[in-house]
């Protein structure tokens with residue numbers, strides 16, 4: 001056989017498997033380690049969702065659904081989004097296999113080879129990889145110290161690079177930062193004045209710790225330039241059930257739907273009934289989970305600051321992204337040593353792009369006991385650095 005590299009596509013060769021997974025796999029070699037690596041809430045799927053899925057099986061709701069997904073769920077998503085002042089009707093929503101499929105569908109519908117896509121750094125790694133897989137060119141925009149948008153640089157890049165698409169990612173994985181009203185208004189102005197499409201990943205919109213939620217999708221006058229990705233993996237702690245959604249004007253949706261149709265036909269039918277039940281009857285479960293995350297965030301933040309870390313206080317999702325710059329170690333070396341010497345696994349910031357170097361991502365989707373023990377271990381580790 002020929003050299004494998006001459007067979008595998010150049011686009012695939014240009015990407016690597018996720019640094020998050022890579023590190024998670026290393027942790028398996030340290031059975032006593034506490035892993036704070038994954039973006040998986042440690043709550044069970046709400047009982048009513050489980051029952052709805054069991055009922056769906058017993059009622060033989062196991063056939064293909066319409067490509068876009070069952071209408072009752074799309075209508076329920078539309079109502080849910082209205083509570084966040086975001087307007088999409090059921091024909092502007094497509095149910096996908098997690099936000100992951102949604103992201104890929106959108107990029108595949110938009111990107112031609114060499115098209116430029118503005119991607120924040122640090123950010124969830126899938127954006128860069130999806131763009132590269134499709135032959136697009138990633139142009140990074142840096143986030144400021146508090147992980148908000150550096151508008152001066154952003155505006156310059158839009159003028160100089162003329163990107164076709166821009167990714168927004170709030171509430172953020174890995175930083176826990178959210179979009180402020182002021183920044184949302186600034187973005188609105190920039191997007192109104194420029195030829196650019198925004199892909200707004202709002203996977204963590206249900207895990208938002210402020211009173212008011214801000215999203216670029218709230219501006220109806222630029223709706224023809226905005227596409228939203230959302231989902232239930234985090235909201236209902238159902239990461240393995242693989243369900244999410246995309247919202248876009250029908251003009252965009254017609255093309256996104258082509259990719260979705262030929263890729264997966266539809267999202268799993270029984271899970272669609274589960275998500276429907278969740279939106280109708282499990283919002284209290286989401287509130288309970290959110291309250292618990294806030295408690296854990298406060299605990300983790302206090303401990304890390306006392307230990308001597310510098311960190312922003314996360315206002316959404318369930319990740320903290322403290323700086324490790326003062327320790328003069330690369331994020332991969334820091335995490336490797338933290339794992340080997342202290343038995344705590346956290347994700348190196350570099351896994352989230354060049355802007356993540358100098359930081360580590362700690363997920364607090366773990367029990368208070370695990371967080372306490374992990375903080376004790378981190379404290380001892382840092383003393384000896």
Ligand SMILES: Cc1ncc(COP(=O)(O)O)c(C=O)c1O
Pocket residue numbers: 039097098099100101124169172173201203231232233239243244
């Ligand atoms: C920011 C962000 N977007 C999208 C996803 C994909 O989520 P899903 O499980 O719905 O595919 C994740 C998962 O961690 C995420 O953190």
